[in-house]
Amino acid sequence: MSRIGKKPVDVPKGVTFAVSKDNVVTVKGPKGELKQAIDRDIKVELSDDKIVFSRPTDQIRHRAMHGLYRSLINNMIKGVTDGYEKKLELVGVGYKAANQGNLLDLALGYSHNIIFEIPKELSVKTEQEKGKNPMIILSSIDKQLLGQVCAKIRSLRKPEPYKGKGVKFEGEVLRRKAGKAAGK
Secondary structure (H helix, E strand, O other), rough: OOOOOOEEEEOOOOEEEEEEOOEEEEEEEEOOEEEEOOOOOOOEEEEEEEEEEEEOOOOHHHHHHHHHHHHHHHHHHHHHHHHEEEEEEEEEEOOOEEOOOOOOEEOOOOOOOOEEEOOOEEEEEEEEEOOOOEEEEEEEOHHHEEEEHHHHHHHOOOOOOOOOOOEEEEEOOOOOOOHHHHHO
8 A cells, every 4th residue: 555645634614625527526615615636546535524545556657646636635635724935045246026917027147037927726926135135925715836836946947066056945955066166
């Protein structure tokens, strides 16, 4: 058995869980609703406020899907109850971030500002305090979409290893390299 796949997922109060005939799982909670299509071989059952996943055989594909779908459904339930939030930090002289609605205006040291459109499922907030690096705070109920958008924003100016300038996650530890003086 998959270690992750065999653990049941608890369904908290206020969350409704439904599986349709074509294996689409719908999770509704206080923060919203999420849907996920599930492979037809994986069986999903709700019993005693716990969701149990089972697979038909021990094939590699079935073992992989078993743990995957358990994790996806668990993330959906956490998302509709608590939500997810990620913070991005802009490190560098003159790096700025501002937003108007879901349009993010980034000044990342290029000759022009980058206008990045955030999907409507996410909410964005920017903070710029004196003496601190500018922050972009993204929040959503969909963990997968949130991570994808954060990775796209980070890829606009990845942190470089010498001075650490760029867009990084809050608390991210970067591997730093010594400069030219290290060779002497």
